Amino acid sequence: MATCPLGPAIDLIGEKWAIMILRGSLSGLRHFEEFQAGLGIARNILSHRLARLVAGGLLERKPDAADRRRVVYSLTEKGSDLLPTLVALRQWSEAWGLGSSPIILVDKQSGKPLQRIKLQTHDGRPVTADDLVWIDTTDGSKLVAKSAA
Secondary structure (H helix, E strand, C coil): CCCCCHHHHHHHHCCHHHHHHHHHHHCCCCCHHHHHHHHCCCHHHHHHHHHHHHHCCCEEEEECCCCCCCEEEEECHHHHCCHHHHHHHHHHHHHCCCCCCCCCCECCCCCCECCCCCCECCCCCECCHHHCCEECCCCCCEECHHHHC
C-alpha cells in the first residue's frame, strides 16, 4: 500500500521549533548557542530538535574547525531543498495576517523582495487546486481526493 509522502515530512519538520531551526540555519546560525540565543528556545528542546533534524538528514553535525570543543550544524542538500517550502509558508502566513515582520527576504544581487511562490504547470501556466488531479502512476487511473491522501 502506498503511503502519502506528506505524513513522514510532517513528522520530521511539522512543528514550530523544527521549522524555526531550519529557518535559522538558512539565515546563517551554526552553533548551539547561536540557535538558542537567536530563537529563544530552551536547551533541552533545542538539543532534541537538532538531533531529530540530524537523524532525518536535514542538518549535518560536525566539529568546528576553529574550535574542536564546539559543534557546527549546517544544512544538507536535503535541508536546503526546503527553502521554497519555508518561503511559501512565510508568504502564506503574511498574506493571511498570521504574522508580520519588518525583516524581509530579498535577492542578494538586486536587493528586491522575492515574488510570491505560485504553482505552475510544466509549461509555466499558473494553476489552482481546481486545475489538478491525482494520477496513480501504477495504472494511470485518476483518483478521487480521499484516496490520494
